Amino acid sequence: MYQTKTPVYQTEFIELGSQTSIFLEENMLIIFNETVPADLKDISAVHKQTELLQNVEVGDTLHIQGEQYKILFVGEKANETLRDLGHCTIEFSGKSSSDLPGTLCVEKKDVPQLEVGGKLAIYKG
Template structure:
């Protein structure tokens, strides 16, 4: 019997800021929905505004396009900013701690090449 996944957040990228690649080289990704402030748009991967269905928790899975990453840390403000602005900073660090309250840390694996139309999702097994 196949286990069902609970979708927490699901969207797709609609615009990639010109400096997104620089952040990815540092194993970081800044995401916002369409409400992104103009001064942060050039560093952000912008995705469609979508329903925030559940709180994100350690042990959930982040999927970017076809790549899955276990969530190791959820900053104290990450759920609030994700719900309100579709925003968080994702660190592909393999760490279970961050000084930044709006950060979600995931396992350290190669960061995918982002594409407009690519999928962004968080789910729970």
């Protein structure tokens, strides 16, 4: 029987910082909810504040505007910052490690084209 994947985090982009595209060119995306510090707003994809229902784990799937990415690494602080600030750095690197504790590494595929109103979600398994 087909099972639906359980979303643990669902939100929508409400603002894209002026330098977001520079980071996307480097296969990185920095996200924050509306509580983003002013000095980080230019580099962030800002999304609606939402609740992290369960911790993100390796093997979960990140969905951004219709694109899917398998999560290969979850930094030791990623769940905490995602829960508290809606923040993490997403690396589209295909790596299973990062020096940055607030990072999620996902499979290396084309980075998504972001737009205000676009959806971001993380699903279990």
